[in-house]
Amino acid sequence: MKKNIAIIMGGYSSEVAISIKSGNVVYKHLDREKYNPFRIHILKEGWFYVNDSDDKLPVNKHDFSIEVNKQKISFDCVFNAIHGAPGENGAILAYFDLLNIKHTSAPFYQMALTFNKRDTLSILKKYDIPTAKSVYLNKGNNIDIDSIIDNVGLPCFVKPNNAGSSFGISKVHTKSEFPAALEKAYKEDSEILIESFLDGTEVSVGVINYQKETIVLPITEIVSENDFFDYEAKYEGKSQEITPARINKKQEEKVRAIAKKVYTVLNMSGFSRSEYILVNDIPHFLEMNTVPGLTEESILPQQASEAGISLTALFDNAITEALI
Structure with a gap:
């Protein structure tokens, strides 16, 4: 019997449009022989089932069900395609746990933990995972810019602590650029992380559960045309994403080992894509992304393709793992 799958997309953050694009790709590629997929938009203005005619029907939040042609439909599994809140920060996953509905992401605590950049770094440092130097600020804190510069140096990155898709991030080269960078970051979050600049090769690494094993996907090298891998570089073609990365065997072995260690230390499951x-x-x-982009052009699907895993197989595996 086919399983009813709710593909949740949208969310409450600046990543709404990107999430809906990812969710629509999942909807397109799910195996119709095994699943009945339903697109569910989770938005600030409401939760809706969106049919193929783009008609919107309300979701019953009491049990996360919908009614179509006077027939109640419940879901066997939720495919989480929400970048940012409330999908990637774990909030809606706690709700599904209360309703005893399976989902494709890690447990809500792991999702909340990894969405908080500061807390993730604080744990990984205990396991001797190398990171940048960092300073953490709450909105309203007194700010001593000279002290920050003494700690992390220049240039440095000012970023929201809880946000994705490079929204709110600035690369700061001079003391005079700090006020604007802080203001930009605070528009996305009330918590800010300031990190030292690391001069080296940037790579992105997907680690997933696949066929009951934790596997590291082929590594992607990021070459941005801009000053860093910002929103424009990620989504508007201002970067090269080279898979497999142009790194030597020794470097590859180190990246793969540390990426798998991070995934294991954080007790992750489901999708992840981390940057190094x-x-x-x-x-x-x-940082780690636990709901990475899932379009045909996104990095993790590129890596899966390089490993011989189609989008249909990738998405099917996520549901299969969730239903175990």
């Missing part, structure tokens, strides 16, 4: 900077052959962890 190779400095003197040592991979330095930047």
